[in-house]
Amino acid sequence: MMAKATAHSGGVLKKIILSYTYLAIWIVLSATVIVYNKYILDKKLYNWPFPISLTMIHMAFCSSLAFLIVRILKLVELFTLSRKVYLTCVLPIGALYSLSLWLSNSAYIYLSVSFIQMLKALMPVAVYTIGILLKKDSFKKSTMCNMLAISVGVAIAAYGESKFDAYGVTLQLLAVVVEATRLVMIQILLSSRGIKLNPIATLYYVAPSCLIFLSMPWVFVEYPVLRESYMRGVGLNVDFTIFGTNCLCAFALNLAVFLVVGKTSALTMNIGGVVKDWLLIAFSWSVIKDSVTPLNLIGYGLAFLGVAYYNHQKLQMLKAKETAEKKSAQQNDEEEGVVLLTEKRTEG
Structure with a gap:
């Protein structure tokens, strides 16, 4: 018995260690991509102020690599989608994703990394509000009060921002709204049909559509500038090592x-995202030398408490749901046992 208990505890410990390892890898990679994009797009750093072009490069690279993995190497089994599902579900999600990436990457030109992370604290507010509007979530006074607290905290952080840029803030807020809409639409269009796409399959289906959608504004917004620079003989600063690693x-x-x-849960990633935001704020202040005012920290601290409470509520709801499902399964087993016992007595 003791050996079994030790083996069980060892298995649980291994699972916990692996979960936190995956979470740490995601935090590091997510922070790296954010800082890397900021470095490339910022006019004072690498000076490539073309967010649509950068996003298109990402989508072209991801599309090619996903095609290689799925079709050539056949390392991932693909979930086949019908043309109707692709046109009615995947394409709208791809359009929202491309717009979200365009807006969020554009914001890095005008705002600091730390302030952008503070504005992203509004994501639960946007997801909850859009969920109510699209009748995917129900209105609760307690939750709405929590959403208001998060909003007030972000407003205080914005008021204390020393390098406030109205255009940049507008871009980031629009990016939050569009991304929240995309997340809710995934639940409505895909999850409701029982369709779950892993990242490779998502890139295989969504990245090419993103590339097409991004090419439309690119033709009118960035292509004329790039073409004019080429005609004037102004060399573009293109480092293949930097763009390749990015x-x-x-x-x-x-x-x-x-x-x-896959190994933990979406809620765990949300909680890890809060940790990532604090680390990015600290990195932005200490290494990049972005200015972070006391009012910034007070406002974001209030928003952080609201987000933490929101995640706590979600966790409690998940636990209650799991408990209810276990009780339901236990009751079904007991009912089946009673039926079998009755049948045996009748046969006897």
């Missing part, structure tokens, strides 16, 4: 998301 980090991040969600 694309590899973006692709690896998608795999890390699969590991974290």
Whole structure:
């Protein structure tokens, strides 16, 4: 018995260690991609102020690599989608994803890494509000009060921002709204049909559509600027090593998301995201030398408490759901046992 208990505890410990390892890998990769994108797009650093072009490069790279893994190497078994599902589900999600990436990457040109992470604290607010509007979630006064507390905290952080840029803030807030809409649409369009795509399959289906959608604004917004620079003989600062490693980090991040969600849960990733935001704020202040004011920290601290409480509520709801499912299964087993016992007595 003791040997079995020791083996069981050892298995649980191993599972916990692996879960935290996957989470740490995701945090490092996510932070790396954010800082890397900021470095490339910032006019004072690498000076490549073309967010649509950068996102298109990412999508082209991810599409090619996903095609190689799925079709050539056949390392991943693909979930076949019908044309109707692709047109009605995948394409709208791809359009929202491309717009979200475009807006969020554009914000890095105007805002600091630390302040962008503070604004991203509004994601639960946007997801909950859009969920109510699309009738995917129900209105609760306690939850709405929590959402208001998060919003007030972010507003205080924005008020204390020393390098506030209205255009940059607008871009990031729009990115939050679009990304929240995409997350809710995934639940409505895919999850409701029992369709679950791993990151490779997601890239295989979604990345090419993102590339097409991004090419539309690129033709009108960035292509004329790039063409004019070429005609004037102004060389573009293109370092294939930097862009190549940046694309590899973006692709690896998608795999890390699969590991974290697959081996733990989406809620664990949300909690890890809060840790990542604090680490990025500290990194932005200490290494990149972004200015972080006391009012920034007070506001984000309030928002952080709201997000932490929101995650706590979600965790309690999941535990209650699991408990209810176990009780239901136990009751079914007991009812089946009573039926079998009755049948045996009748036969006897």
